Amino acid sequence: MSKNMKPKDQMKTALLICALTSMSPAFANGTMVKADNLTPPTTSIQQQKKVATGRVVDNQGEPLIGVTVMEVGTSNGTVTDLDGNFSLSLKNPNGKITISYIGFNPQTLTAASNMQITMKSEDKELNEVVVVGYGTQKKVNLTGSVSSVDSKALESRPIQNLQSGLQGMMPGVTISGTNGAPGMDSGSINVRGVGTLNSSSPYILIDGVESGTMSSLDPNDIESISVLKDAASAAIYGSKAANGVILITTKRGKSGKPQVSYNGYVSVQNPTSLIDRLDSYEYAHMLNDALESEGKAKKFATEEEINALPNTDWYDLAYKTGSLQHHNVSVNGATESVNYLASVGYLKQSGILPHAGREQVNGRTNLEMKINSRLTARLNLAYIKNDYTDPSSAYAGGGSDQIIRQLNLISPWITARYDDGTWGTISDGSPIAWLDNDLKVYRRNTNFTGLFGVDYKILDGLTAKLSASYVNDNQNYDYFQKFFVYNANKKTDPNFHDERVYKWERKTFEALLNYNKTFGQHTVGALAGWHAEAYDYKYWYTYRKNFPNNNVTDINAGDVSTQKAEGNTRELNMLSWFGRVNYDFAGRYLFEANLRADASSRFADGHRWGYFPSFSAGWRVSEEAFMEGTKSWLSNFKIRGSWGQLGNQEALSDYYPAINTYSINAKYAFDGKVTSGYYQSSYKINTITWEKATTWGVGVDLGFLDNKITASVDYYNRLTDGILISVDAPYEFALGSYLDNVGQMRNQGFEMSLNYNDKFGEVTVGAGLNVAYNKNKIESMPGKGYVDTGYNQRNATGQEFNSYYVYKSDGFFQTDKEAQEYMDYYWPADGSKGACPFSGGKFKAGDLKYVDINGDGKIDAENDRFYAGSSVPRWTFGLNLNAAWKGFDLSLFFNGQFKAYRYFDAYEVEGAFVGDSSHPATIWRDSWTYNKSNPKMPRLFTDTNSPSSSRNVVSTFWLKNVSYCRLKNLQLGYTLPKSALEFLHVNKVRVYYSCENLFTIDNLDINVDPEATSQRLSSYPLLRTHSFGLSVTF
Secondary structure, rough: OOOOOOOOHHHHHHHHHHHHHHOOHHOOOOOOOOOHHHHOHHHHHHHHOEEEEEEEEOOOOEEEEOOEEOOOOOOOEEEEOOOOOOEEEEOOOOOEEEEEHHHHHHHOEEEOOOOEEEOEEEEEEHEEEEOOOEEEEEEEHHOOOEEEHHHHHOOOOOOOOHHHHOOOOOOOOOEEEEOOOOOOOOOOOOOOOOOOOOOOOOOEEEEOOOOOOOOOOOOEEEEEEEOOHHHHHHHHHHHHOOOEOOOOOOOOOOEEEEEOOOOOOOOEEOOOOOOOOOOOHHHHHHHHHHHOOOOOOOOOOOOOHOOOOOOOHHHHHHHOOOEEEEEEEEEEEEOOEEEEEEEEEEEEEEEOOOOOOOEEEEEEEEEEEEEOOOEEEEEEEEEEEEEEEEEOOOOOOOOOHHHHHHHEEEEOOOOEOOOOOEEOOEOOHHHHHHHOOEEEEEHHHEEEEEEEEEEEEEOOOOOEEEEEEEEEEEEEEEEEEEEEEEOOOOEOOOOOEEEEEEEEEEEEEEEEEEEEEEEEEEEEEEEEEEEEEEEEEEEEEEEEEEOOOOOOHHHHHHHHHHHHEEEEEEEEEEEEEEEEEEEEEOEEEEEEEEEEEEEEEEOOOOEEEEEEEEEEEEEEEOHHHHHHHOOOOOOEEEEEEEEEEEEOOOOOOOOOOOOOOOEEEEEEEEEEEEEEEEEEEOOOOOOOOOEEEEEEEEEEEEEOOOOOOOEEEEEEEEHHHHHHHEOOOOOOOOOOOOOEEEEEEEEEEEEEEEEEEEEEEOEEEEEEEEEEEEEEEEEEOOOOEEEEEEEOOEEEEOOOOEEEEEEEEEEEOOOOOHHHHHHHHOOOOOOOOOOOOOOHHHHOOOOEEEOOOOOOOOOOOOOOOOEEEEOOOOOOEEEEEEEEEOEEEEEEEEEEEEOOEEEOOOOOOOOOOOHHHOOOOHHHHHEOOOOOOOOOOOOOEEOOOOOOOOOOOOOOOEEEOOOEEEEEEEEEEEEOOOOHHHHHHHEEEEEEEEEEEEEEEEEEOOOOOOOOOOOOOOOOOOOEEEEEEEEEEE
């Protein structure tokens, strides 16, 4: 030390040096050396202060927040900040650090300053997480059958409802009945066939809540969609899962800086197809020919009269180009303690018919707050306001059905509008007059969904979850039918006002206990839960007519004497207990068991509880030691199987199917006076209970070449027993038929999916194919063994659901002599073989011939009709092709169906020769004549005056095979390079063109869309939509 230092200062200096160099070699021998002989411990101090710093980004260069940075061999660590930066003081100056983050491969690196670390994504296929009942599972560990779709497949498509957007995207999920009506285009969903003769819709949950708004859900809000198709995956939902379960998960905040995103598009829309119909000149000549062939007078006497006819193009006057615009803005982010997302969407659609439109506003907030290390709170709020209008008729009201029907029927020689402002009409009126007078139905719907939940970590691996949800849904129907005068000879019925309100709310409470722990090579999971649900429904209806004019529409302005009012309330309650156990040994042997017990207020005491178990197992053969030699080409090979039972309490709309009901409208005479009373209006048995579906299946999952190619194949067999069917009662029983659990139906089939993804330099390519086959069979029907369901369809033992029951046609008669010989043979004049079952008069040359199916020498309705196929497709498929290069992306999505049939009413679709109230299609140009070979149509006939008429004889001639392949979506996009966006402080910009329903390949002989749902073609046409869109992320 310096000799000039005071002893006190020398002591302070020595103590400071000791503190800084406590492990220095200078003290190794335990003796103190003189301070003035020490050299400053610069090197040792710098080593102890070594700090690892750097920045962590993903493969797109985006910073990753919350990445764990740990010093190897210690508990010393930190996480990255909002910009992906980290700083960690090391205990070992030569130490290494490990970088880890969910969804990315961990890295171990030598610590340094200013490290630039790029995280590589984990194998997507092996680490893909799929949403299942009350949780998630890695896809490779699934033992049940689950199909899923992520957000990217939907968010840029111009779809006005989610259901139509999912069509063809997942094997075994059939979506049908969609059309282009704004707000009313959702269609129906069936998972692995139609499972019952009653309601066969799947159970749909959005973020775990049955909210009833799938069709109105904004695709931009969706993170993923999972469909639970077998009993093993769906049994955890018990009595609501017999027809499959659809789990929709909405987006959450992403770690990193707050992101603001915009996605929007504008579209134009037109019908995919409209029938080509005859002009006035052709129709007039052909009608005259048909009348003459039947010995009747011509409608038009001279050529001059025909040439002078108007030629109204009814389609052109009514249909217009529709428009659609959709915009969504969202903000999301996450910190260590808060995860948040807020989204607002707006959709406006102007339909292809005047006064058809939809306007929707939706908002969503998903918030998750980490209160402390053990407690997390969740709050999800969603609101949808959906208003839509539908033009209506003064003939039948209720919407556009009659307008579209009359556009198909009304003759082209009827004048649409006269110069004096009146309208030409037929007996039903005029569709153009209805549109001009602004007749329309208003539907105003709102839906609110709220969920609050807390998660509490009791122990490592053991978590408790409590949640409560509330859903409120209001639907208002409002139709004022105006009175007006068509012309001097026709006017409408008196005006009237029809208002209806449908309101329901659902309150749900759930408690879950979830355990998951790994012990060496053993992973055990368990779930126990409790569910309580209360559902309340209200309906009321008011009606009056004879209002002073069309401008005074308040219901109290109508004539009191015409008033009608009705209403009802209904309640349902449900209580459930459920559990699940999972076991995984070394990622090779997988087992799962589920059990749910449900009690429903629908059923009587003693029949309310249902118990629904399932078991499944999987074997990842590829993980066995003996498969080590296949790793270079076989990435995954898993075999799985399952068995389980599911219930269906949603089979009927009746909330009290086990309780006899009474009417209070009875009148009785007592002591000479009429007294009000009540009477039993129906008979119900109190032993009815759940429909129960027993399902078993096996499946194989494969992956090749590092999962560049993946494939799955499933076989399933589902027997639904105890189907509720109306049972005939003896005639002496005055209350008629009653419901009982007496039906059986089986669905069996297979599903296959094949996917390929790869990258060649800067080109990324992908392809995905899914194919599903389902064979439906009704195993048992009570009584006579069949029930006619309308539209020439029948449900019968041994047949498919809704099979067409028809005569078989076999070409045309070529001469009148041949036709007469046919009648003489099958229905001789002496009546020995009975009467001809066909109306429409005698057979003539050019009429259809019908086959004696059973060969008994006569044709009758009981023995010579057969089941000729179902409207439910036997095969469905989807094919997706995509490629990307230097910011450009192209995708094509095809879907289709095979072996599906539809019986259209030829009178209204192909058209009939009646006169003013019919408009035949151009296919009648190819009708039978003596000198024509291979005609498409029978002879011309008037009205239904022929046994060839589809209304007189239901035959295979008029039954159409509606198999098709459709380019469902084509999309071309371009993402701007990051270098072009830096000065704008924008992360991503993508522009795109998209088209829905671009073209269709089918085998129909008339220009009808094969997905048309109405037998008489009166439903709103399916639409072709061209869109231009923009996606921006800040």
